Amino acid sequence: MSRMISRSKTIRAKNDGLIERGIPRAEDENPAYGSFEHILRVLDGLDSVYGNESAAPDSYATGEPLDGLILTLLSQNTNDKNRDAAYGSLRSIFPKWGDVARARTSEIARAIKSAGLGDIKAGRMKAILEKIAFDFKDYTLAAMKGWEAEKVREYLSSLHGIGPKTVACVMVFDLGLPAFPVDTHVARLSRRLGWADKKTPPEKIQDFLESIVPPERCGGGHLNMIEHGRAVCHARGGECGACAVNGICRRNIEKEPAE
Helix, strand or coil: CCCCCCCCCCHHHHHHHHHHHCCCCCCCCCCCCCCHHHHHHHHHHHHHHHCCCCCCCCCCCCCCHHHHHHHHHHHCCCCHHHHHHHHHHHHHHCCCHHHHHHCCHHHHHHHCHHHCCHHHHHHHHHHHHHHHHHHHCCCCCHHHHHCCHHHHHHHHHCCCCCCHHHHHHHHHHHCCCCCCCCCHHHHHHHHHHCCCCCCCCHHHHHHHHHHHCCHHHHHHHHHHHHHHHHHCCCCCCCCHHHCCCHHHCHHHHCCCCCC
């Protein structure tokens, strides 16, 4: 799930306004699907609606990457509301990460119950905290702020239960490093836009986006795609008539059936 905070939407009206002004609806000389130009046009169109590329940094960014790592771990297989409730409960009961590390797995599981999969996530959390304390001599990942991106990716990927999407979230939101997390919304939009095949797994889509999207546009572009997936390009078909980029969307132009 995204690390963004939910906000009230005027998305349909904003999309309709962009469509009326022709941004970027023109179908003449459309760039090839998935080309650098095509991706930039889509990112521009979405940012005209959602504006996350110029928005203030994520309000959960605390300056401690470990906070972001645990927050994102809790987001796995649940929604933002449940994740936030679980994180708030966890930090209320265990104010310091050392407190979490010393707690019983069952106690942690109860604290994060709202996020679901409590026993699994609690076990992963304890294993992660144990390894971090051993490697960094404290419950912190602050030292990573001076690391190169690939070193960060390699270390985070070595942690129990941490996959490419979680790694990318910590990199882009907590360390200011270029990464493009791919959740269910980003994957769905990428396939419909023609950036990936229907069977392309999320980690391959992430590799592609990170190889082509300008680094400074990764975080905001990710958040814009999340919002668009929630507001307009739904899993069950989507509202193409209210989409500001449907003029350059493969699914709309080629009239592909719903997934």
